[in-house]
Amino acid sequence: MKKTVPLREVASARTGDKGNVSCISVWPYDPKHYDDIKASLTAERVSAAYPDLFRGEVKRYEIPALHGFNFVIRDALEGGVNASLNLDFHGKSFSFLLLALTVEVTAD
Template sequence: MKLFEIAHSRTGDKGNISTISLIPYHEKDYDMLVDRVTSSKVEAWFKEFGVTQVDRYEIPSLPALNFVLHNMLGGGVTRSLAIDPHGKSLSSALLDMEI
């Protein structure tokens, strides 16, 4: 199953760091996301973009996961030559991950 089948996502940025939130449509699926969407799996998923580290924060009260992807944006908005320097499409890319 792909993540988009059970969750939605939002992306933010600060400098060369991208943040991606992952929120299940139904609270009952939160524990499955915690088990299956690890920081190492997200880091491997985005490796080709140059990510060097992924931190995961669990927010069970929402419920949501927040991922902080370091060195993800080609130096940041003002330095990147990427078409999407803010990395807004990264949320869609994460949702395409198979779990």
């Protein structure tokens, strides 16, 4: 049986940015949720969830040996921290946006 939960209940996330590219890594708290997250959290879904922020390609890299994922998001930082007129436009807060998405996981 599956249940729908916010990603933050089953995983943590970290972000980084370089130029106009943001990277978000997602790490399940328990490896048993890896396959469920893999099925629910696709690059297409992440791109569609925030089209006004993630304007370029979203690519998901799987890290199965560590039970994690890395999302590389292009054209996400209004040209980059130094190029943007936005006061504090880093990719740091993007992990919270991803963690707010829901995923289907196997119920215990």
